[in-house]
Amino acid sequence: xxxxxxxxxxxxxxYYLDRIVRHSGLRVDRVLERPxxxxxNVARVAASCGADVGATGLAGGHRGERLxxxxxxxxxxxxxxxxxxxxxxxVNIVETGQAGLPTELREPGPAVTQAEWDRFVARxxxxxxxxxxxxxxxxxxxxxPAGAYATLTAxxxxxxxxxxxxxxxxxxxxxxxxxxxxxxxxxxxxxxAATGASKGDRLHRVLDGAxxxxxxxxxxxxxSLGRSGSVAVTPDGRWRASHDAVTGGNPVGAGDxxxxxxxxxxxxxxxxxxxxxxxxxxxSRASGLAMASVLATSAGEVDPAAAERFAAxxxxxxxxxxxx
Amino acid sequence: xxxxxxxxxxxxxxYYLDRIVRHSGLRVDRVLERPxxxxxNVARVAASCGADVGATGLAGGHRGERLxxxxxxxxxxxxxxxxxxxxxxxVNIVETGQAGLPTELREPGPAVTQAEWDRFVARxxxxxxxxxxxxxxxxxxxxxPAGAYATLTAxxxxxxxxxxxxxxxxxxxxxxxxxxxxxxxxxxxxxxAATGASKGDRLHRVLDGAxxxxxxxxxxxxxSLGRSGSVAVTPDGRWRASHDAVTGGNPVGAGDxxxxxxxxxxxxxxxxxxxxxxxxxxxSRASGLAMASVLATSAGEVDPAAAERFAAxxxxxxxxxxxx
Numbered sequence: 001x002x003x004x005x006x007x008x009x010x011x012x013x014x015y016y017l018d019r020i021v022r023h024s025g026l027r028v029d030r031v032l033e034r035p036x037x038x039x040x041n042v043a044r045v046a047a048s049c050g051a052d053v054g055a056t057g058l059a060g061g062h063r064g065e066r067l068x069x070x071x072x073x074x075x076x077x078x079x080x081x082x083x084x085x086x087x088x089x090x091v092n093i094v095e096t097g098q099a100g101l102p103t104e105l106r107e108p109g110p111a112v113t114q115a116e117w118d119r120f121v122a123r124x125x126x127x128x129x130x131x132x133x134x135x136x137x138x139x140x141x142x143x144x145p146a147g148a149y150a151t152l153t154a155x156x157x158x159x160x161x162x163x164x165x166x167x168x169x170x171x172x173x174x175x176x177x178x179x180x181x182x183x184x185x186x187x188x189x190x191x192x193a194a195t196g197a198s199k200g201d202r203l204h205r206v207l208d209g210a211x212x213x214x215x216x217x218x219x220x221x222x223x224s225l226g227r228s229g230s231v232a233v234t235p236d237g238r239w240r241a242s243h244d245a246v247t248g249g250n251p252v253g254a255g256d257x258x259x260x261x262x263x264x265x266x267x268x269x270x271x272x273x274x275x276x277x278x279x280x281x282x283x284s285r286a287s288g289l290a291m292a293s294v295l296a297t298s299a300g301e302v303d304p305a306a307a308e309r310f311a312a313x314x315x316x317x318x319x320x321x322x323x324x
Numbered sequence: 325x326x327x328x329x330x331x332x333x334x335x336x337x338x339y340y341l342d343r344i345v346r347h348s349g350l351r352v353d354r355v356l357e358r359p360x361x362x363x364x365n366v367a368r369v370a371a372s373c374g375a376d377v378g379a380t381g382l383a384g385g386h387r388g389e390r391l392x393x394x395x396x397x398x399x400x401x402x403x404x405x406x407x408x409x410x411x412x413x414x415v416n417i418v419e420t421g422q423a424g425l426p427t428e429l430r431e432p433g434p435a436v437t438q439a440e441w442d443r444f445v446a447r448x449x450x451x452x453x454x455x456x457x458x459x460x461x462x463x464x465x466x467x468x469p470a471g472a473y474a475t476l477t478a479x480x481x482x483x484x485x486x487x488x489x490x491x492x493x494x495x496x497x498x499x500x501x502x503x504x505x506x507x508x509x510x511x512x513x514x515x516x517a518a519t520g521a522s523k524g525d526r527l528h529r530v531l532d533g534a535x536x537x538x539x540x541x542x543x544x545x546x547x548s549l550g551r552s553g554s555v556a557v558t559p560d561g562r563w564r565a566s567h568d569a570v571t572g573g574n575p576v577g578a579g580d581x582x583x584x585x586x587x588x589x590x591x592x593x594x595x596x597x598x599x600x601x602x603x604x605x606x607x608s609r610a611s612g613l614a615m616a617s618v619l620a621t622s623a624g625e626v627d628p629a630a631a632e633r634f635a636a637x638x639x640x641x642x643x644x645x646x647x648x
Contacts, residue, residue, distance in 0.1 A: 013413075015429055022344055023424040025576075028431045031412075062390040069386075088355075089337075091415055093429070100347040105339055105417070107352045252349075 002046050002263050003079070003131035003162075006039030006057035007148060008109040008141040011067055011089040014298055018097040029096070032298065035070040036090060038138035038167060038256050041300035043076045045260035045289060049304050051267065054079045056127055058120060058141065060110055061086030079127050081120045085110025085141075092252075092298070101250060109141030117144055121151060128156040132267045135259055136176070137167045149176035163266040166218075167259050169194060177216035182266070184218040185259050191223050206231050207238070207319070222262060222283070224255045229287060231319070234279055238319040241283040245291065245313060253299025254290040261286025261307075284314045326370050326587050327403070327455035327486075330363025330381035331472060332433040332465040335391055335413040338622055342421040353420070356622065359394040360414060362462035362491060362580050365624035367400045369584035369613060373628050375591065378403045380451055382444060382465065384434055385410030403451050405444045409434025409465075416576075416622070426574060433465030441468055445475060452480040456591045459583055460500070461491040473500035487590040490542075491583050493518060501540035506590070508542040509583050515547050530555050531562070531643070546586060546607070548579045553611060555643070558603055562643040565607040569615065569637060577623025578614040585610025585631075608638040 016030040035044075043055040055076050059067050060083035067087055071078045088107035095103075128134055134156050136149045145151075149172055153164045157180075164181040166173070169190030177184060186194060188206065197209035210221035210233035220234035229242035265275035265282035275282040288311025292302040340354040359368075367379040380403035383391050388404070388411040395402045412431035419427075452458055458480050460473045469475075473496055477488045481504075488505040490497070493514030501508060510518060512530065521533035534545035534557035544558035553566035589599035589606035599606040612635025616626040 015415075015431070017429070020344070020346055020427070022419070022427050025428040025430060028429055031431050033410075062386040062393075066386040086357075091339075091429075095346070103344070103346050104349040105341070105352055105415075106349060107339070107355050 001131045002043070002051050002053045002267055003127055003134045004039040004043035004046070004053060004055045005134065005136040005152060006037040006055065006138055007144055008139050009035065009037030009040050009057050009059055009067055009080075009087060010107070011063045011087060012036030012092065012298065013089055014092040014094060014102070016094050016096050019095050020093060020103060034298065034300065035067045035074070036299065039135060040067070040071075041253050041256035042135050042137055042260045042263065043071075044074050044300035045257045045293065045302050046263055047075050048302055049260070049264055049289075051264055053077065054127065054131070056080055056124070058083045058112055058116065058144075059087050060084055063087040063089060081116075081123060083110065083112055083116045085112065102252070104252065109139070112141050112143035114143070117148075121155065124152055125155050125159045128152075128162060129159040131156075131160060131162040133163045133165065133263045135165045135167070135263050137256065137259060139168065140172055146171045147175045148172065149181075150179035153179035153181050165259060165263055165266065167255065173213070174216060177213050177218040180217045180219065183220045183222060183262060184213055185222045185224065185255065185262065186213070187224045187255055188226070203231070203240075207233060222258070222286075224258050224290070226251060226254075229314075230258065230283065232279055232283055236279060239279055239283055240317045240319055241287045242315050242317070243287065243291065243310070243313055244315075245310065249294035249296070250298070251294055253296075253301075254293045256299060257289040257293035257302055258286045261289040280316045283316055284311045287311065287314045325455045326367070326375050326377045326591055327451055327458045328363040328367035328370070328377060328379045329458065329460040329476060330361040330379065330462055331468055332463050333359065333361030333364050333381050333383055333391055333404075333411060334431070335387045335411060336360030336416065336622065337413055338416040338418060338426070340418045340420050343419050344417060344427060358622065358624065359391045359398070360624065363459060364391070364395075365577050365580035366459050366461055366584045366587065367395075368398050368624035369581045369617065369626050370587055371399050372626055373584070373588055373613075375588055377401065378451065378455070380404055380448070382407045382436055382440065382468075383411050384408055387411040387413060405440075405447060407434065407436055407440045409436065426576070428576065433463070436465050436467035438467070441472075445479065448476055449479050449483045452476075452486060453483040455480075455484060455486040457487045457489065457587045459489045459491070459587050461580065461583060463492065464496055470495040471499045472496065473505075474503035477503035477505050487587075489583060489587055489590065491579065497537070498540060501537050501542040504541045504543065507544045507546060507586060508537055509546045509548060509579065509586065510537070511548045511579055512550070527555070527564075531557060546582070546610075548582050548614070550575060550578075553638075554582065554607065556603055556607055560603060563603055563607055564641045564643055565611045566639050566641070567611065567615065567634070567637055568639075569634065573618035573620070574622070575618055577620075577625075578617045580623060581613040581617035581626055582610045585613040604640040607640055608635045611635065611638045
């Protein structure tokens with residue numbers, strides 16, 4: 001079982017229209033709506049690969065109800081806790097007459113009360129007890145303490161041997177590391193912002209940053225580098241995953257697909273140090289899912305067959321030498 | 325009692341952000357959400373002026389529930405009929421760092437089934453029976469026949485002496501006129517599109533178009549002309565309302581405020597030909613509300629005191645002479 005935590009989920013709405021003309025009224029040609037937020041995307045990708053997936057977090061109001069009701073359609077168990085505030089929405093505008101990425105409008109999350117957060121923390125151990133892997137993804141809504149992922153990591157440890165994977169940035173990432181998660185997955189910007197690593201070329205900066213997060217307490221670090229692939233720094237060695245494919249598409253959600261792939265591998269061997277098949281296999285699978293996600297209509301979607309084809313073309317190189 | 329009909333209502337969401345940068349991720353600083361759609365705006369303006377107001381139409385899904393739940397906060401009775409489809413939303417983007425109007429993204433409405441429309445038509449007479457004025461505003465969602473407002477006008481006539489005011493365009497407007505509503509309120513574009521009036525200067529075109537709608541069966545026609553005010557062509561004479569004030573602001577919803585003002589006056593004298601106080605008084609009040617609406621944060625809102633001040637400055641001129 002993979003349990004995906006999304007404390008600040010969203011209803012993701014995608015608008016298709018010819019062109020954004022500012023300061024005018026625009027008719028939307030087509031509307032797509034789905035449950036979203038980074039952890040929900042992780043859950044959707046993992047479920048589409050056939051995994052047994054539950055999703056939890058904080059959801060409120062009519063949008064929260066709609067989000068929760070939508071999970072069943074993706075074969076995801078709804079374990080969300082209700083809050084009073086209204087779940088946010090994210091509006092993506094795709095200009096069908098134009099090249100270029102969608103324009104994304106991100107609402108702030110709803111305010112969460114201390115009592116609501118305490119209730120979630122009290123309920124969480126029962127959910128984590130049944131999980132092989134717990135993923136924790138995305139930003140924290142207002143009112144949730146910066147140490148939230150540290151709290152949930154410690155709670156998981158107290159009830160199970162589940163692997164913990166954290167994908168966030170800033171202070172929440174630094175505090176989470178101190179609780180000793182099995183894996184953290186920042187992107188390059190989040191990594192450099194959280195660690196201040198700034199010396200040397202790109203690879204050295206990333207390796208320095210990843211080492212800094214391991215020093216803070218994370219067992220392993222996978223840094224997503226967009227089109228440049230990813231770098232893994234683990235107790236078992238360091239690897240770089242890259243590819244030659246040129247894929248147009250939407251990179252939003254690629255990091256979530258990467259986390260889903262790492263979670264799938266971790267779920268295959270919940271007790272050990274390395275993921276099932278070793279890090280190289282885990283990185284290939286996860287990178288293939290990330291690439292397939294770029295091709296998909298929206299975040300949280302992958303074609304598993306395309307992901308397998310991409311995975312076969314991923315280059316994994318072990319990083320050796322004096323670099324720390 | 326004013327009964328405001330909105331067959332294609334919307335959740336109106338307003339986003340405040342510094343600037344739209346296309347093809348990028350944008351953080352929304354502030355979110356405003358309220359029940360919307362043209363008839364709901366009419367209801368909100370009329371209720372804010374102290375009138376006894378009910379709102380009906382078709383609302384569905386979680387957004388429909390949210391819209392209906394939101395009416396109580398404006399002291400509007402919820403008389404909406406449920407449908408299966410999800411009520412649309414309209415997203416308005418206000419660029420706080422830029423001059424200019426908001427960018428408005430309008431979703432298409434939900435599909436309405438024949439059975440749902442029949443159920444609404446069956447329930448409508450009981451609602452109309454208690455009304456002094458029935459307003460019918462806006463577009464028709466897919467599945468609702470173009471003759472919808474004609475059907476509802478005839479239904480109103482069969483159960484009450486309520487005044488009927490219709491604000492729409494296109495084929496729906498032409499068909500509604502044939503059912504003999506007391507007043508139709510197209511804007512200039514809608515008027516010219518529905519009647520093909522194209523000869524002479526602006527005033528002549530508008531007068532010709534309004535006469536054409538009266539020939540079709542509408543007892544009176546008020547044409548909204550944006551900053552240029554409005555023109556009324558009625559059985560009792562023709563008037564032009566204008567003003568000298570220079571108001572910045574958002575014109576979306578000004579037409580709805582105008583309709584609300586006309587409805588308030590019609591409600592004052594439900595049995596007669598002229599609205600209470602005569603057409604000149606009705607146009608002044610309605611025009612003041614329209615101007616106050618332009619100053620308000622969003623459609624459907626007015627400061628009644630500001631509206632009264634504006635109303636005092638409205639110039640009403642009777643149009644005489646040979647023009648038909």
